[in-house]
Amino acid sequence: MNEDLVARLKANPRYRELVRKRSRLGWSLTAIMLVIYYGYVLMIAFDKELLATKMGSGVMTWGMPIGLFVIVFTVAITGLYVRHANGTYDKLTEQIKREVA
Numbered sequence: 001m002n003e004d005l006v007a008r009l010k011a012n013p014r015y016r017e018l019v020r021k022r023s024r025l026g027w028s029l030t031a032i033m034l035v036i037y038y039g040y041v042l043m044i045a046f047d048k049e050l051l052a053t054k055m056g057s058g059v060m061t062w063g064m065p066i067g068l069f070v071i072v073f074t075v076a077i078t079g080l081y082v083r084h085a086n087g088t089y090d091k092l093t094e095q096i097k098r099e100v101a
């Protein structure tokens with residue numbers, strides 16, 4: 001890649017905005033996911049009784065829906081990022097391409 005092009009790209013205020021927004025959202029979603037995932041793992045380690053408690057009179061325990069929630073939450077948070085990236089970041093990227101080229 002041309003060094004002049006790279007310099008113009010890095011100097012573009014929209015590029016810095018894109019990097020800032022993408023980083024902020026990425027780190028925020030990462031922190032949320034780590035809290036959910038490690039919270040579940042810590043619950044397994046320190047509160048097995050809660051996870052082993054049966055729901056109602058059936059055989060299902062609380063651990064099953066909570067574990068399912070962790071999996072579904074992972075898919076949902078990924079979908080949220082993709083939707084946001086397609087809506088916001090793609091527009092900014094196109095604007096940057098036009099301005100820098």
